[in-house]
Amino acid sequence: MSIIAPTDAAGVVAAIRAAHDAATPLAICGNASKSGLLRPVQAANTLSTSGIAGITLYSPQELILAAGPGTRVADLAQAVAAKGQHLISEPPDLSAFYGNATPGTLGGMVATNLSGPRRVMWGATRDHVMGVVAVNGSGEQIHSGGRVLKNVTGLDLCKLLTGSHGTLAVMTEITLKVLPVPERRGTLVLKGLDPARAVAALSCALGSPYAVSGAAHLPAAMATQVPALAWIGDSVTLARIEDFAPAVAYRTERLRAELAEFGAVELLDDAASVAAWAAIRDVTPMVSDPGAVWRVSVRPSAGPAVIAALSQAFDARWFMDWGGGLLWIAGPATAATHQAVIAAAGQGAWTLMRAPESLRAAVPVIPPEAPALARIARKVKAAFDPRSILNPGRMVAGL
Amino acid sequence: MIAQPEPKQAVMARRDAIIAGLRKLVPETGVIGDPLRLKPYETDGLSAYRQVPLAVVLPETTEQVAAVMAFCHREGVRVVPRGAGTSLSGGALPMADSVVVGLMRMNRILDIDYADRCAVVQAGVTNIGITQAVQAEGFFYAPDPSSQLACMIGGNVNMNSGGAHCLRYGVTANNLLGLRMVTVDGEILDIGGAHLDAAGYDWLGLMTGSEGMLAVVTEVTVRILRSPEGARAMLAAFKANEIAGACVDAIIGSGIIPVALEFMDRPAIHACEAFAHAGYPLDAEAMLIIEVEGSIAEQDYMLDRIRDICNRFDPVSIKVSQSAEESLAIWKGRKGAFGAVGRISPDYLCMDGTIPTSRLAEVLGRIGEMSAACGLQVANIFHAGDGNLHPLIMFDANDPSSFHKAERFGADILKLCVEVGGCLTGEHGVGVEKRDLMGVQFSEIELEQQRRVKSAFDPQWLLNPSKVFPLKPELPRAA
Numbered sequence A: 001m002s003i004i005a006p007t008d009a010a011g012v013v014a015a016i017r018a019a020h021d022a023a024t025p026l027a028i029c030g031n032a033s034k035s036g037l038l039r040p041v042q043a044a045n046t047l048s049t050s051g052i053a054g055i056t057l058y059s060p061q062e063l064i065l066a067a068g069p070g071t072r073v074a075d076l077a078q079a080v081a082a083k084g085q086h087l088i089s090e091p092p093d094l095s096a097f098y099g100n101a102t103p104g105t106l107g108g109m110v111a112t113n114l115s116g117p118r119r120v121m122w123g124a125t126r127d128h129v130m131g132v133v134a135v136n137g138s139g140e141q142i143h144s145g146g147r148v149l150k151n152v153t154g155l156d157l158c159k160l161l162t163g164s165h166g167t168l169a170v171m172t173e174i175t176l177k178v179l180p181v182p183e184r185r186g187t188l189v190l191k192g193l194d195p196a197r198a199v200a201a202l203s204c205a206l207g208s209p210y211a212v213s214g215a216a217h218l219p220a221a222m223a224t225q226v227p228a229l230a231w232i233g234d235s236v237t238l239a240r241i242e243d244f245a246p247a248v249a250y251r252t253e254r255l256r257a258e259l260a261e262f263g264a265v266e267l268l269d270d271a272a273s274v275a276a277w278a279a280i281r282d283v284t285p286m287v288s289d290p291g292a293v294w295r296v297s298v299r300p301s302a303g304p305a306v307i308a309a310l311s312q313a314f315d316a317r318w319f320m321d322w323g324g325g326l327l328w329i330a331g332p333a334t335a336a337t338h339q340a341v342i343a344a345a346g347q348g349a350w351t352l353m354r355a356p357e358s359l360r361a362a363v364p365v366i367p368p369e370a371p372a373l374a375r376i377a378r379k380v381k382a383a384f385d386p387r388s389i390l391n392p393g394r395m396v397a398g399l
Numbered sequence B: 001m002i003a004q005p006e007p008k009q010a011v012m013a014r015r016d017a018i019i020a021g022l023r024k025l026v027p028e029t030g031v032i033g034d035p036l037r038l039k040p041y042e043t044d045g046l047s048a049y050r051q052v053p054l055a056v057v058l059p060e061t062t063e064q065v066a067a068v069m070a071f072c073h074r075e076g077v078r079v080v081p082r083g084a085g086t087s088l089s090g091g092a093l094p095m096a097d098s099v100v101v102g103l104m105r106m107n108r109i110l111d112i113d114y115a116d117r118c119a120v121v122q123a124g125v126t127n128i129g130i131t132q133a134v135q136a137e138g139f140f141y142a143p144d145p146s147s148q149l150a151c152m153i154g155g156n157v158n159m160n161s162g163g164a165h166c167l168r169y170g171v172t173a174n175n176l177l178g179l180r181m182v183t184v185d186g187e188i189l190d191i192g193g194a195h196l197d198a199a200g201y202d203w204l205g206l207m208t209g210s211e212g213m214l215a216v217v218t219e220v221t222v223r224i225l226r227s228p229e230g231a232r233a234m235l236a237a238f239k240a241n242e243i244a245g246a247c248v249d250a251i252i253g254s255g256i257i258p259v260a261l262e263f264m265d266r267p268a269i270h271a272c273e274a275f276a277h278a279g280y281p282l283d284a285e286a287m288l289i290i291e292v293e294g295s296i297a298e299q300d301y302m303l304d305r306i307r308d309i310c311n312r313f314d315p316v317s318i319k320v321s322q323s324a325e326e327s328l329a330i331w332k333g334r335k336g337a338f339g340a341v342g343r344i345s346p347d348y349l350c351m352d353g354t355i356p357t358s359r360l361a362e363v364l365g366r367i368g369e370m371s372a373a374c375g376l377q378v379a380n381i382f383h384a385g386d387g388n389l390h391p392l393i394m395f396d397a398n399d400p401s402s403f404h405k406a407e408r409f410g411a412d413i414l415k416l417c418v419e420v421g422g423c424l425t426g427e428h429g430v431g432v433e434k435r436d437l438m439g440v441q442f443s444e445i446e447l448e449q450q451r452r453v454k455s456a457f458d459p460q461w462l463l464n465p466s467k468v469f470p471l472k473p474e475l476p477r478a479a
């Protein structure tokens, strides 16, 4: 098993051409910090984009940032912070969650389309990918989008490649939209709500005119895992407002009044707010959980019923983000638990985020598609990667 | 006349049988074959191009759409999906041998869920119709194209339409949750739903902006948002395009993202003022309309900060609205821009490139030179925050040479947009209008990649086949 880590796009082209010609699969990764996600890939060789690093364009007034896929997300965050800006979707740092010290890269962030709490108001990572340059499975260089914020020229391959987990093409440059960091953050906290009341409160907050940009609920056992929240000693329901200082002061007061029917509302200050939401973003409450972890995206009002069903089925540990629309669930790493999660998720989408390799290899890790769509998916895969050499089987067995 | 794929003679010859077949699939009034009644469907918002279709069918349910698609697929008939027909790029232009599938009868709102902040609507619901259905509860659907009274959500999805407020709220793609759609061979598919994130490939993202080439959309699940407490506009006028452009940079650089940030050049200001009497400064070279949202105190705070920034750029004038009426007056001219230009010139082409905002002054300068060289007037309206430029090129449709000059001028502007790092279209789509310019922005390898994705959905190229890509002689002809 060899690792190829080119330092430029030409190196990626060469590696993929060689693999294409020999019809030998490649495992595609950045720093492999999320190799514990989805299905294990069987490939003789690994192609890593970790060597294609560095910011290639940053124009703060144009809200545009481009970089090589190997650039560490933390480095990007730091570079934009120096200009008072941030990565909009609040991408998680899952290195602790996956039990490694490896920093995640931009390529991995975009290939997995993982987003943090701010997604509920400001969109997912896929909403802010403005351009990609990539190499398809035949070794051809393609680009989609560009370095401008509005672009509908041709099919939107940026969206298709984002979240495709390296199965369609290998990205060699990515352009993101960024935004100014709001001047201040304030987080309202309700204590002791059950899941149904919590989702009702969060629905009220998200349905308010105050632009709530984070809406989470952690049962007491999860909240104690987060230093910024542990002191509360009960379940916590959180609503965040990020804006100019006077707006945060005004909006948190108004929202506090609107949420009064759900109990006494406390306010986390800026620093505690930052710490609490970073922990939710990074799935900190489940870092030391011994079980498997699922991420389930449902209609927010369905969240409590999913939780109830899973708590019946097994010893489920869980917390909610996105106003109840995102459920993080931990439980025994068994096929039976997995089936229970699938059954409870119903119409929603689910992802097996962390589990022993044996389980990830044995079960579908994302929802199977309807037959007609699965047929299209196979043709789309072939349209990019006719010899099926890029991350085969990473998302779906046999694809 | 715009080039179209060769009509399939086998289909043309079976016209009557095809119409009879369609009549079995939808209610009596839902099939149009009479040449006179086909006339309204011969063009869309780009009226320079016209082609009467073979027939029009107006289904009322997803199942009827599926039956029509399966039938057309069996018969090898090309299909052009159509919403309100307001496309400015000829996206809904029929082919002589095509059946137009019009979604306008599918105009029902199926579900509104305020707790989960989403609504399910049929594809033929108008853009404004969604906001109207939810505004009594204080909600709205964010993307607001200027055509919102007429254009339909299915068309918005397929064009990925934007609007004046997309700087804050994003374009159509950022406000969708799910689709029900019918494939070219008549299968009904659901993608996404009421949840935020799907796993697997981003079909929703791929479908958005696919210009009717991948599937027929019949139902759309959109996000609805709570309306802000209020909104207020201000107007700032400057002595030069460069100065107004630098002011936009300074506003965004200061960390303020207004909900709207619109730029008009001197010809646009004059045209709009003559039409709307909005009180625009006629002595300025460039003008910004800036809108902020929030409570009155929040609006004051933001507008004060923006005014301070504008004052650093030697403004000709600044007017901060003090009321909803004054804000309306400020917007009145901008919103009437198309009508205003239409008054000066019988015909105009509305272009739609995007440029890096830092290149604005330079691009406007070069457009001015091109205008002088070809003798056609142009007024520029610009979504300044996101770089989306709308030059309105005025010409006389009664004079064919004037139209061709306008087309060439438009193409040169779009090439310039690409040259400075931008793109051919920010929100109106490629359609037929910009199809032959695709090679300016994409290599042949890249176009082939996109074509293969279309083929994955539509192997025989029956679905809106003459759009987006330069026509190729080897385009599949017969089924």
Ligand SMILES: Cc1cc2nc3c(=O)[nH]c(=O)nc-3n(C[C@H](O)[C@H](O)[C@H](O)COP(=O)(O)OP(=O)(O)OC[C@H]3O[C@@H](n4cnc5c(N)ncnc54)[C@H](O)[C@@H]3O)c2cc1C
Residues within 6 Å of the ligand: B044, B045, B080, B081, B082, B083, B084, B085, B086, B087, B088, B090, B091, B092, B103, B123, B144, B145, B146, B147, B150, B151, B152, B153, B154, B155, B156, B157, B158, B159, B160, B161, B162, B163, B164, B211, B212, B213, B215, B216, B217, B218, B338, B427, B428, B464, B467
């Ligand atoms: C005065 C005016 C102002 C405008 N302002 C804006 C603006 O501010 N921003 C903006 O983005 N656009 C604007 N437009 C352009 C136009 O309104 C948009 O592109 C709009 O989304 C088109 O919607 P429609 O229902 O008219 O679609 P149509 O014109 O009927 O169709 C557009 C394309 O979508 C396809 N299509 C339509 N419905 C479906 C469906 N259900 N399934 C599959 N394919 C389908 C068609 O085949 C075609 O390719 C403007 C147009 C006019 C005339």
